[in-house]
Every structure is written in structure tokens, then in C-alpha cells.
Amino acid sequence: MSESGAHEAANGLDRVIHEPARLLITTVLQSVSGADFVFLQNLSGLTKGNLSSHLNKLEQAGYVAITKTGAGRRARTWVELTGAGRAAAAEHWKHLDGLRALADAPDEPADHTEL
Amino acid sequence: MSESGAHEAANGLDRVIHEPARLLITTVLQSVSGADFVFLQNLSGLTKGNLSSHLNKLEQAGYVAITKTGAGRRARTWVELTGAGRAAAAEHWKHLDGLRALADAPDEPADHTEL
Numbered sequence: 001m002s003e004s005g006a007h008e009a010a011n012g013l014d015r016v017i018h019e020p021a022r023l024l025i026t027t028v029l030q031s032v033s034g035a036d037f038v039f040l041q042n043l044s045g046l047t048k049g050n051l052s053s054h055l056n057k058l059e060q061a062g063y064v065a066i067t068k069t070g071a072g073r074r075a076r077t078w079v080e081l082t083g084a085g086r087a088a089a090a091e092h093w094k095h096l097d098g099l100r101a102l103a104d105a106p107d108e109p110a111d112h113t114e115l
Numbered sequence: 116m117s118e119s120g121a122h123e124a125a126n127g128l129d130r131v132i133h134e135p136a137r138l139l140i141t142t143v144l145q146s147v148s149g150a151d152f153v154f155l156q157n158l159s160g161l162t163k164g165n166l167s168s169h170l171n172k173l174e175q176a177g178y179v180a181i182t183k184t185g186a187g188r189r190a191r192t193w194v195e196l197t198g199a200g201r202a203a204a205a206e207h208w209k210h211l212d213g214l215r216a217l218a219d220a221p222d223e224p225a226d227h228t229e230l
Contacts, residue, residue: 007160010139018135023214024125030218043217045122093218096211099138102158103145103208 009098037077124213152192
């Protein structure tokens with residue numbers, strides 16, 4: 001891969017999405033139209049507070065939409081990727097793929113020794 | 116993927132390696148036995164200072180070995196993944212693959228709606 005390809009792959013990684021817990025959340029949400037807060041909490045193993053703060057960051061970035069319904073024991077929080085969030089998650093994995101391609105040997109000449 | 120699989124995938128991500136620039140550096144080093152500092156600088160687009168600080172973090176974690184040879188204009192800095200670094204980088208991509216599998220629909224019942 002060329003220098004520019006490597007730059008692009010690394011620089012293209014979206015730091016809002018790249019954080020491990022948010023990478024998990026956005027990746028799971030790619031496969032569903034939406035998910036319940038408790039479902040995401042069970043899947044991620046995050047505390048309620050941590051999951052809420054990660055979801056807030058994703059919401060501020062415009063990547064998820066959070067809908068709260070019901071009250072008391074019937075209260076429910078529903079989370080969906082927005083169009084922008086779905087595009088950003090797909091783009092992020094594309095850049096990760098670009099990075100991974102680097103492991104298949106960069107194009108540079110003799111200032112490094114092939115395996 | 117089960118809850119424990121998702122936890123493991125996300126929690127297994129090595130934060131020393133996961134930072135975008137260090138993910139680029141370690142991934143490139145996976146495909147070579149070693150690389151010159153300047154080569155890594157060109158490929159990553161990082162400033163000399165930033166690359167040095169990322170390499171120091173990787174060295175402190177025991178993931179890279181840095182060898183300096185020559186002096187003046189012939190000075191050269193050579194960077195190699197250690198055995199631990201090579202294992203950690205491979206493990207990190209394995210966890211990223213595990214995360215990606217989540218995008219193929221988690222196993223959870225009706226508290227989320229399939230696409």
C-alpha cells in the first residue's frame with residue numbers, strides 16, 4: 001500500500017467510533033434497525049452510566065438517535081444508528097480494512113526487510 | 116454472537132495498540148522483520164516527535180525493540196516488533212474480527228429488531 005493509502009487508512013479512522021466500547025456499540029447497531037438500552041448493556045458488559053455516556057457521545061456526533069418511551073417499570077430506551085451513523089460505521093470498517101491490508105507488506109523499497 | 120463473545124471482543128482490544136497511529140505502526144511491522152524510522156514516518160505521515168512518542172509507548176509496553184546505529188548523517192533508527200508485540204498485534208486483529216462478526220447480527224431475542 002502506498003504512503004497516501006496508509007495515511008488515509010489511519011487518518012480516516014473516526015475517533016468517535018474507534019473507542020473500543022463505541023466500536024462495539026456501533027458495530028452491533030449496524031446489524032439491527034435498533035436495539036434496547038438493556039440489550040446493549042448486556043451485550044457490552046458496560047455499566048449503565050458508561051453506556052449512557054458513550055451513547056451521548058455518539059448522539060452528539062449525530063451517529064445515533066435515542067428514543068425514550070413509557071414510565072417507571074415500563075420505561076424503555078431505544079437506540080438506532082442514524083443515516084450518518086450507519087455511513088460512518090461502514091466507513092470506519094473500510095479504513096480498518098485498509099489498515100489491515102498494510103499487514104500484507106507495504107510497497108516501500110529496501111529501508112525495511114520483508115518477512 | 117453471545118454476550119460473553121461481545122464482551123471479550125471489545126474488552127480484548129489492546130488500548131496500547133488500538134490508538135490509530137499505533138495500530139498503523141504495529142500492523143505495518145507485522146509484515147516486515149523490521150523497518151527504518153524514516154520509512155515509518157513517511158508511511159504514517161506523523162511528525163518525528165509524534166512517531167517517537169508512539170514508538171516509546173510501544174517500547175514501554177514491550178511490543179517493539181528500537182536499535183540506533185551510526186552517527187550524524189549516517190545515524191539510523193531501526194524498529195522491530197518483539198515476539199510479544201507480534202503476538203499482541205495478531206491478537207488485537209483477532210478481537211477486531213470478533214467485533215466485526217457482531218455486525219452479522221447478534222444472537223439476542225426480541226429486544227432488538229433485525230434489519
